[in-house]
Amino acid sequence: MNQNVFWILLSAMIVNNFTLMMFLGLCPFMGVSSRVGTAVRMGLANIFVLTITAICAWFLHNFVLPYAPYLRLISFIVVIASMVQITEMAIKKLSPALFRQLGIFLPLITTNCAILGMALWQTTKYDYTLIQGLFYAVGAGLGLTLALVLMASIRENTELSDVPSLAKGTALTLIIAASLSLAFMGFSGLGSAS
Amino acid sequence: MNPVYGILLAALLFAVFGAFYRREPESSSCGADPQGCGQADETAGCSACPSNHETTESSHGRF
Numbered sequence: 001m002n003q004n005v006f007w008i009l010l011s012a013m014i015v016n017n018f019t020l021m022m023f024l025g026l027c028p029f030m031g032v033s034s035r036v037g038t039a040v041r042m043g044l045a046n047i048f049v050l051t052i053t054a055i056c057a058w059f060l061h062n063f064v065l066p067y068a069p070y071l072r073l074i075s076f077i078v079v080i081a082s083m084v085q086i087t088e089m090a091i092k093k094l095s096p097a098l099f100r101q102l103g104i105f106l107p108l109i110t111t112n113c114a115i116l117g118m119a120l121w122q123t124t125k126y127d128y129t130l131i132q133g134l135f136y137a138v139g140a141g142l143g144l145t146l147a148l149v150l151m152a153s154i155r156e157n158t159e160l161s162d163v164p165s166l167a168k169g170t171a172l173t174l175i176i177a178a179s180l181s182l183a184f185m186g187f188s189g190l191g192s193a194s
Numbered sequence: 195m196n197p198v199y200g201i202l203l204a205a206l207l208f209a210v211f212g213a214f215y216r217r218e219p220e221s222s223s224c225g226a227d228p229q230g231c232g233q234a235d236e237t238a239g240c241s242a243c244p245s246n247h248e249t250t251e252s253s254h255g256r257f
Contacts, residue, residue, distance in 0.1 A: 014206070036213055146210070153213030183202075190199045 005135040007191050008128070012139030015191065018114040019147040020177075020184040025114030029147060030173060032105045039152035041098050042105065043145025045091065047138060049083045049109055053119050054137035056083075058130045061123035076119045077110075084110045114144060150180055 018024045025046075032042045056079040065072055088106050092099045099106065109115065118140045122133045154176050163172060 014203075149213050150209055153209075153215075183205075186202050187199065190195075 005132060008132055009135045009139035009142075011191065012136050013143040013146065014184070015187045015189075017143040017147060017184050018117065018140050019144055020181045021188075022117070023181075024117050025112050025144055027108055027112065028105050028144075029151060029177070032102065033148050033151040033173075034155055035101075036149055036152045036156060038098075038101045039148035040145065042102060043141065043148050045087055045102070045106065046109060046112070046115070046144050047141030049080065049087055050115055050118055050137040050141040050144075051134065052083045053080055053115055054122055054133045055130070057119040057123050058128075058133050065123075072120075072124075073116075076116060080115050080119070081110045114140065147180065151176060154180075 012018070016022060019026065019029050028042055028046070033039050053076070057076060060072075060075050060079070064075065084107060087109070088099075091102070091106065118137055122128050122136050126132075126136070128136055151173075155173065158172060158176075167175065
């Protein structure tokens with residue numbers, strides 16, 4: 001069981017990284033990856049929303065959706081939107097500076113397909129238990145944070161580098177994202193043959 | 195487990211630690227003897243030592 005949840009965490013975080021392997025949640029990946037500090041906080045907000053969503057999705061899947069399966073998407077979206085509203089209010093109250101830094105990307109966590117994808121996969125594709133689902137959500141959140149931090153650190157360093165004018169800006173961001181994605185593809189198959 | 199994964203995981207760990215490393219911008223304070231000439235070089239655009247001073251060896255390789 002312990003090994004099982006460890007592999008679920010590692011798989012969601014690295015092998016099946018939501019951003020770099022499945023290309024989910026690209027909006028904050030491109031938008032909030034200019035500073036490492038902001039990227040870490042955005043990742044933490046995502047981990048919080050993912051974890052609460054995983055718990056709610058498990059309860060809905062086991063106790064509500066068997067009676068009304070057609071409500072799956074709508075109920076998940078309502079849960080995610082509510083969680084994001086709570087997170088937004090908490091950040092606005094606790095750290096107004098961070099609230100301004102995250103800007104539009106904070107409410108846009110609602111439309112972050114990584115969170116809806118996690119809730120759907122956790123319940124329908126893998127049919128995880130509550131504990132497994134929690135590890136899956138935390139792993140997915142850590143994976144998102146990892147991708148954001150790596151991207152932000154490279155972008156911070158390129159600010160002080162002599163980049164050819166042809167590749168400055170969005171072009172360089174896409175090149176970095178592609179390189180990171182290729183690097184993470186090296187993890188494919190990790191744990192499957194052990 | 196394939197050892198390649200170990201190398202990749204080590205590289206990932208290295209990258210994460212490297213992410214929090216701050217690269218300091220180059221100092222623009224020319225009066226602080228940037229070339230190690232033994233005196234503050236405020237007149238020549240801080241690009242070279244005055245002709246009567248030699249650059250100290252310890253200052254080579256500064257970025």
